[in-house]
Amino acid sequence: MAVHYTVPGLSTSDIESLITTLQKRLSAYNDLHLTLKHVHWNVVGPHFIAVHEMIDPQVDLVRGYADAVAERIATLGGSPSGTPGAIERDRTWDDYSIGRDSVLAHLGALDLVYNGVVGDNRKAIATAGDVDPITEDLLIGQTAELEKFQWFVRAHLEDMGGHLSTSDSSTEKGAAKETRTDA
Secondary structure, three states, rough: OOOOOOOOOOOHHHHHHHHHHHHHHHHHHHHHHHHHHHHHHHHEEHHHHHHHHHHHHHHHHHHHHHHHHHHHHHHHHOOOOOHHHHHHHHHHHHHHHOOOOEHHHHHHHHHHHHHHHHHHHHHHHHHHHHHOHHHHHHHHHHHHHHHHHHHHHHHHHHHOOOOOOOOOOOHHHHHHHHHHHHH
16 A cells, blocks of 8 residues: 555554555445445335435435545545445445345345444444544544434334344345344
8 A cells, every 4th residue: 555645643554554444434335325325226115205215315425424534545645446346345245135125124134234334333433543533533423323324224123112123134135034024
């Protein structure tokens, strides 16, 4: 990785670690906003319009997160990579696996997607917190909003007792199937 310069107060090794961490977040955000748009186009059934319209603002927000992270990489002296190849290279998760399906099936699968993104963001926050409070702050704010949207998703999956219909699922297809069983 070529670092062209560093910001004052951070070592080259700290910068390289931050850029690596942020590049993974950039790829995750690019993948997430494409996944959200895919869900927006493929969700069907009762409550279609509510979920269809709930997702678009999230797409815009996540696209903005990708831009902010890319700009932070550039500020740190790196070169952000926002290509499909970068998403593939950085991906530690499977491609979204649900096509045309019900509102609950997609929301069940999205809950698991958010588990992964939020969990990885928390690891990135810990990494950034060790060296750069500015990057840490950026990631904290983004993660808070992602957690809030996951709450919106989960509100559709939760029963009156607080049990998520997808709580026993470890795959998107499993979560989608669980929602069909419970629906």
